[in-house]
Amino acid sequence: MISAPAMIGSPVSEVDTPALLIDLDALERNIGRMQARIKGTKAYLRPHSKTHKSTTIANMQIAAGAVGVCWKKVSEAEIMVDGGVRDVCISNEVVGKAKVERVAALAHRAKVSVCVDDVDNVAALAAAAARFGATVHVLVELNVGANRCGVETPADVVALAQVIRDSAALRFAGIQAYQGAAQHLRGYEERRAAIEGAVGKVAQALAALERNGLACEVVAGAGTGSFEFEIISGVYTELQVGSYVFMDADYGRNNDRDGKPVSDFENALFILTTVMSSPVPRRAIVDAGLKALSVDSGMPRVVGHDDVSYARASDEHGRLDIAGESRPFKVGDKIRLVPGHCDPTVNLHDWFVCIRNSRVESLWPVSARGAVF
Amino acid sequence: MISAPAMIGSPVSEVDTPALLIDLDALERNIGRMQARIKGTKAYLRPHSKTHKSTTIANMQIAAGAVGVCWKKVSEAEIMVDGGVRDVCISNEVVGKAKVERVAALAHRAKVSVCVDDVDNVAALAAAAARFGATVHVLVELNVGANRCGVETPADVVALAQVIRDSAALRFAGIQAYQGAAQHLRGYEERRAAIEGAVGKVAQALAALERNGLACEVVAGAGTGSFEFEIISGVYTELQVGSYVFMDADYGRNNDRDGKPVSDFENALFILTTVMSSPVPRRAIVDAGLKALSVDSGMPRVVGHDDVSYARASDEHGRLDIAGESRPFKVGDKIRLVPGHCDPTVNLHDWFVCIRNSRVESLWPVSARGAVF
Numbered sequence: 166m167i168s169a170p171a172m173i174g175s176p177v178s179e180v181d182t183p184a185l186l187i188d189l190d191a192l193e194r195n196i197g198r199m200q201a202r203i204k205g206t207k208a209y210l211r212p213h214s215k216t217h218k219s220t221t222i223a224n225m226q227i228a229a230g231a232v233g234v235c236w237k238k239v240s241e242a243e244i245m246v247d248g249g250v251r252d253v254c255i256s257n258e259v260v261g262k263a264k265v266e267r268v269a270a271l272a273h274r275a276k277v278s279v280c281v282d283d284v285d286n287v288a289a290l291a292a293a294a295a296r297f298g299a300t301v302h303v304l305v306e307l308n309v310g311a312n313r314c315g316v317e318t319p320a321d322v323v324a325l326a327q328v329i330r331d332s333a334a335l336r337f338a339g340i341q342a343y344q345g346a347a348q349h350l351r352g353y354e355e356r357r358a359a360i361e362g363a364v365g366k367v368a369q370a371l372a373a374l375e376r377n378g379l380a381c382e383v384v385a386g387a388g389t390g391s392f393e394f395e396i397i398s399g400v401y402t403e404l405q406v407g408s409y410v411f412m413d414a415d416y417g418r419n420n421d422r423d424g425k426p427v428s429d430f431e432n433a434l435f436i437l438t439t440v441m442s443s444p445v446p447r448r449a450i451v452d453a454g455l456k457a458l459s460v461d462s463g464m465p466r467v468v469g470h471d472d473v474s475y476a477r478a479s480d481e482h483g484r485l486d487i488a489g490e491s492r493p494f495k496v497g498d499k500i501r502l503v504p505g506h507c508d509p510t511v512n513l514h515d516w517f518v519c520i521r522n523s524r525v526e527s528l529w530p531v532s533a534r535g536a537v538f
Numbered sequence: 539m540i541s542a543p544a545m546i547g548s549p550v551s552e553v554d555t556p557a558l559l560i561d562l563d564a565l566e567r568n569i570g571r572m573q574a575r576i577k578g579t580k581a582y583l584r585p586h587s588k589t590h591k592s593t594t595i596a597n598m599q600i601a602a603g604a605v606g607v608c609w610k611k612v613s614e615a616e617i618m619v620d621g622g623v624r625d626v627c628i629s630n631e632v633v634g635k636a637k638v639e640r641v642a643a644l645a646h647r648a649k650v651s652v653c654v655d656d657v658d659n660v661a662a663l664a665a666a667a668a669r670f671g672a673t674v675h676v677l678v679e680l681n682v683g684a685n686r687c688g689v690e691t692p693a694d695v696v697a698l699a700q701v702i703r704d705s706a707a708l709r710f711a712g713i714q715a716y717q718g719a720a721q722h723l724r725g726y727e728e729r730r731a732a733i734e735g736a737v738g739k740v741a742q743a744l745a746a747l748e749r750n751g752l753a754c755e756v757v758a759g760a761g762t763g764s765f766e767f768e769i770i771s772g773v774y775t776e777l778q779v780g781s782y783v784f785m786d787a788d789y790g791r792n793n794d795r796d797g798k799p800v801s802d803f804e805n806a807l808f809i810l811t812t813v814m815s816s817p818v819p820r821r822a823i824v825d826a827g828l829k830a831l832s833v834d835s836g837m838p839r840v841v842g843h844d845d846v847s848y849a850r851a852s853d854e855h856g857r858l859d860i861a862g863e864s865r866p867f868k869v870g871d872k873i874r875l876v877p878g879h880c881d882p883t884v885n886l887h888d889w890f891v892c893i894r895n896s897r898v899e900s901l902w903p904v905s906a907r908g909a910v911f
Contacts, residue, residue, distance in 0.1 A: 166539060167613060167908045181636045181911045215853060237854040240540060257854065260814040260825070260870055263554045282815050283869045313855055314815035314823050345852065441633040442687035444655055450687050452633070455834055455882040457910050461851065478834065479718065480588060480881050481610040481630065482686055496656045497633055508853050509828040512886070515908045534908070535540045535888045537830050538554045 169516045169528045177523050182439040182499060183453035185514040185531075189521045191433035192222070192410060198430060199392075199409050200230045208396050211235050211254060211385070213407030216508050218533035219517065220248025222410060233276070235385075235405050239267045240536035246275045248532060254278040256341060256385065256405055258306070258314055260286060264538070265293045272299035280306040280341045282316045287328050287335070294334030303329045304341040304385060307370055309363035311345035319373035326379045339383030342367045343405065348390030349415060349462075353422045360394035367400045389430070390419055413507040415462040435501040436465065436510070437518070438483065440494040449485040449494045453502060454478045459509035465502035475502060542889045542901045550896050555812040555872060556826035558887040558904075562894045564806035565595070565783060571803060572765075572782050573603045581769050584608050584627060584758070586780030589881050591906035592890065593621025595783060606649070608758075608778050612640045613909035619648045621905060627651040629714055629758065629778055631679065631687055633659060637911070638666045645672035653679040653714045655689045660701050660708070667707030676702045677714040677758060680743055682736035684718035692739075692746035699752045712756030715740045716778065721763030722788060722835075726795045733767035740773045762803070763792055786880040788835040808874040809838065809883070810891070811856065813867040822858040822867045826875060827851045832882035838875035848875060 170181035177186070203210060210231040214223045215238075223234045223245060233252030236242050242253045252275065259268050259279045265286075271277050272294065281287050281303055294301045305325045308315035316322060322340060329337040347359035367384055374381045385403035387395035389412075395401040408416055411434035419427045438453035455478050458465055464475045465483075472488040483502075487493065494500070504510040511517075512534055519527040543554035550559070576583060583604040587596045588611075596607045596618060606625030609615050615626045625648065632641050632652045638659075644650050645667065654660050654676055667674045678698045681688035689695060695713060702710040720732035740757055747754045758776035760768035762785075768774040781789055784807035792800045811826035828851050831838055837848045838856075845861040856875075860866065867873070877883040885907055892900040 167910070170911050179636075181634065183910055258814045258823075261554065261812050263552075282817050286869060308817065312821070313852070313857060314817065316817055439634050441631045442655055444681065444687065444689055448685070450631075452911070455832065455879075456885050459828065461828055461833055479686070484686060496659060506828075512829050513908070514910070535886070537540070537556055537886070538543050538825070 166530070167515045169518070171518045171525045171528065173525050173528060175525045177437070177520050177525065178499065180437055180518055180525065182437050183457035184437045184518045185511065185516065186435040186437050186501070187517050187519045188433045188435070189519050189526060191431040195410050195412070195430045195433055196226055196229050199406060202393070203396060203404065206396050208402060208404050211403050211405055212410070213256070213405045214245060215241065216407035216511065217410055218511055218531050218536070219529055220245060220250070220532045221529045223248065223250055238536055238538060239264045240538050241533040242277065243267065243271055244533045244536055246271060250275065252276045254385070256280055256343070258282060258286060259290070265289050268301060269293040269297035269299050272301050273297065276302065278302035278304055278338055280304045280314070281325060282306045282314050284325060284328055287325060287332065291332035291335050300334055300336055302336045302338040304338050304383060305329070306341040307366065309342045309344045309366050309386070310347065310359060311343060313345065315341070319370040322370045323373050323377050323379065326374060327377070330379060337379065339381045339385065340367060340370055341385050343386040343388065344391065345388065348388040349419065350390070351418060351420055353420055356391050357394055360391050360398065364398045364400055371400060389416055408507055411507040414466045414503045414505045417503070432503050434504060434507050435468065436504060437499055437501055440496055440498045440500065443492065443494055443496055446492055447487045449487065451483045451485060451500070452481070453483050454481045456480055457513060458502065458504050459506050459513070461509060462506035465504050468501040468503060470500070539903070540888045542891070544891045544898045544901065546898050546901060548898045550810070550893050550898065551872065553810055553891055553898065555810050556830035557810045557891050558884065558889065559808040559810050559874070560890050560892045561806045561808070562892050562899060564804040568783050568785070568803045568806055569599055569602050572779060575766070576769060576777065579769050581775060581777050584776050584778055585783070586629070586778045587618060588614065589780035589884065590783060591884055591904050591909070592902055593618060593623070593905045594902045596621065596623055611909055611911060612637045613911050614906040615650065616640065616644055617906045617909055619644060623648065625649045627758070629653055629716070631655060631659060632663070638662050641674060642666040642670035642672050645674050646670065649675065651675035651677055651711055653677045653687070654698060655679045655687050657698060657701055660698060660705065664705035664708050673707055673709055675709045675711040677711050677756060678702070679714040680739065682715045682717045682739050682759070683720065683732060684716060686718065688714070692743040695743045696746050696750050696752065699747060700750070703752060710752065712754045712758065713740060713743055714758050716759040716761065717764065718761065721761040722792065723763070724791060724793055726793055729764050730767050733764050733771065737771045737773055744773060762789055781880055784880040787839045787876045787878045790876070805876050807877060807880050808841065809877055810872055810874055813869055813871045813873065816865065816867055816869055819865055820860045822860065824856045824858060824873070825854065826856050827854045829853055830886060831875065831877050832879050832886070834882060835879035838877050841874040841876060843873070
C-alpha cells in the first residue's frame with residue numbers, strides 16, 4: 166500500500182496529486198437523501214459497496230438505516246465482514262472451488278447471500294456449505310434486460326428455487342433482478358419504460374414461484390439511475406443502489422422528468438490534479454491519467470472551468486483543451502475533476518482524502534482496493 | 539494488499555481468477571530480444587518500468603544490459619531505488635513542492651534524472667537540490683509530435699539548458715524527445731515518417747545547443763512501436779521502451795514492413811478469467827471486467843478462440859460474444875485474455891502469477907501498484 170498523499174489537518178492546497186478527494190458534507194447529505202427517499206415505502210436499502218470499497222462508508226450507510234451492503238466479489242465480502250458488517254450479499258454468481266469454499270467459510274461469520282443461474286453451481290454451493298456446516302442464502306438471478314448473467318424464464322427461476330429449497334445447507338432467499346442496462350439511458354421516460362419491462366418479468370416469476378409453493382422474500386435490484394421506479398414498482402423490496410454516494414460525470418448526463426440533468430445527489434468525489442505543463446496556449450497537461458481515473462464511461466469534467474475540457478488521457482497525463490483565448494492555468498495550479506465513472510476510478514487509489522471546510526479531516530483506506538476475485 | 543490468487547507450485551488450473559499471469563519463458567525471451575536489437579549500435583536501453591511496475595523485472599532488464607530504468611512518477615522511482623536500482627530517470631515533469639523535495643531526497647540514494655519544460659520548475663528543482671545537498675540530473679523535454687509536455691523550439695531548449703547549467707545543484711543531461719503519438723500508428727511507413735519528423739527537430743535542437751557551447755550527452759525517447767527507427771536515427775542514444783516485455787493486443791495491431799502484424803515480441807502477459815455464466819447460446823460472461831483489465835485501447839483478445847470476441851466490459855464482468863453455433867465454454871472454464879493495454883491493466887493488480895510449464899513458479903508483487911504521485 167502506498168503512503169497517503171496528505172496529512173490530517175492540512176489545507177487541501179497541500180494535498181499531493183493526483184488524489185481521490187471526498188467532500189464529507191456532500192457524502193453525508195447523499196447518504197441521508199437516499200434514506201429519505203424510501204421512508205414510508207416497503208423498500209429497504211442494501212447499498213452496493215463496489216462503488217466505494219470502503220468499510221467506513223458501508224458502516225455509515227448501515228448507521229443511516231441500510232440493512233447491510235452488497236458486493237460483487239467474495240474477497241470484497243470478506244473485507245466487509247472483517248470491517249464489522251453482519252449481513253452481506255454477493256450480488257453475483259460465485260464460481261469455482263476456491264470461491265465457493267470461501268463463501269461457505271464466510272457464512273460462519275455473517276449472514277451471506279449469493280446469486281445463482283446454473284444448477285451445477287447450486288450443487289457446488291450446497292456441498293461446500295454442508296462441508297463447512299454453514300447456511301448460505303441464495304437468490305436466483307433473472308435476466309430483466311441487462312443481458313449479462315441470469316436465467317431467462319419464470320420456469321427457470323422455479324426450477325433453480327426448487328433445487329435450492331431441497332438443499333439442506335442452502336436457503337432460497339428470492340430473486341436478483343438488476344436492470345443494469347437501464348441505468349444510463351439518458352431520458353427519464355426511457356428509464357421508466359425499461360424498469361416497467363423488468364417489473365413485468367419479475368411479476369411473472371413471482372406468480373410462478375407462488376404457484377409452486379415457494380415463498381419469495383426478496384426481490385433485489387435498482388441502481389442510481391432507476392431506483393425511483395423500482396421503489397413504486399410494487400415488486401422490488403431491496404434497493405442495491407451504489408453510485409448515489411459519490412455521483413459521477415456519467416450519471417450527471419442523465420435527464421430528469423423535466424429534461425434537465427438529474428439533481429437528486431451531489432458530486433462528492435473528485436480527483437485533485439496538478440497542472441504540470443502548459444507550454445502553449447489552449448493546452449495544459451495535468452498529472453491524472455489512466456492510472457488515476459477511469460475513462461470507460463467518458464472523460465472527467467473539469468470543475469469550475471466550463472470552457473476547459475479534459476480531452477485525452479494517457480497513462481500518467483491528461484490533456485486539457487482550453488476553448489477561450491485566456492490562459493486560465495499556470496504550472497503548479499491544482500484543480501478538481503469529477504470522474505467519468507466513480508467505481509473503477511476509486512479502485513485505482515489506496516486512499517480517500519476526506520475534506521471538510523477545505524481541510525483534510527480524515528484519511529480512509531480504500532479497504533477493498535484490488536479485491537478482484 | 540490483497541492475498542495472492544495462487545500458491546507457488548500449483549498447476550495453473552488452480553489459480554483463482556481474475557489473475558495476472560506472466561509466461562516466464564516469453565518474458566525472458568522478450569528481454570533478451572530487445573537487448574539483441576541494440577547490439578553493435580550506439581543506443582542503450584533504459585526500459586520504461588511504468589509497464590510492469592515491478593522491481594523484479596527491472597532488475598532482470600538491468601542484468602540483461604540496461605543502464606537503469608525510467609518511470610513517470612516520483613513515488614515509483616522511490617520504490618525502484620528501494621528495490622536496488624541505482625540509476626533512475628523520471629521521464630516526466632516533476633511539479634509541486636512535495637514532489638520536488640522527494641526528488642532531491644532521492645538523489646542522495648541514487649543517480650536521479652528528471653525532465654523539465656518550465657523555467658520556474660527548474661528554479662524549484664535547483665532550490666530543493668541545494669537544500670538537500672544533492673545533485674539532480676535534468677533533461678529538457680522537447681515536443682517532437684506527441685503534443686503533450688515539452689518545449690516547442692530549439693531556442694527554448696537552449697534557454698532552459700543554460701539555466702540548468704548555471705544552477706549549482708543541477709546538471710544538464712540532455713534532451714527528452716519521446717514521440718508518443720507514433721507508437722500506435724498502424725502502418726510501418728507512417729511510424730517511420732513520424733520518427734523522421736522527430737529526428738529532424740532533435741537535430742535542430744542539438745545544433746543550437748552546440749552553437750551555444752552546451753554538451754548534450756543524452757537524447758532519450760523511443761517506444762515499442764518505433765524503437766527500430768530511433769536506433770538508426772543517428773541522434774537518439776537512450777531507448778525508453780516499455781511494453782516490449784509483455785506486448786498487448788493494441789501493439790499487436792501494428793503492422794510490420796510487409797503489412798503483417800508485428801512479431802518482434804511475444805505476448806507474455808495474460809488475464810486468467812473464469813466463465814461464470816452462460817445462460818444462452820452465443821453469450822458467456824467472464825469474471826474479468828473493468829477492475830481487472832483496462833479497455834482504453836480496445837478490448838482484450840480471447841486466446842485460442844478466434845470466433846469469440848470480448849465485446850463489453852462492466853465493472854466486474856466481461857461479455858463474450860460467440861460467433862459460431864457451438865457452445866465452446868461451460869461454467870467454470872478458465873480462459874486467457876491478452877489485455878488491450880498492458881500498463882493500466884498491470885496497475886489494477888497486486889500480484890503477478892508467474893507460470894512456467896503450466897505451474898506457478900513465482901508470485902511477484904506489483905511493487906509500484908497505485909504509485910500515482
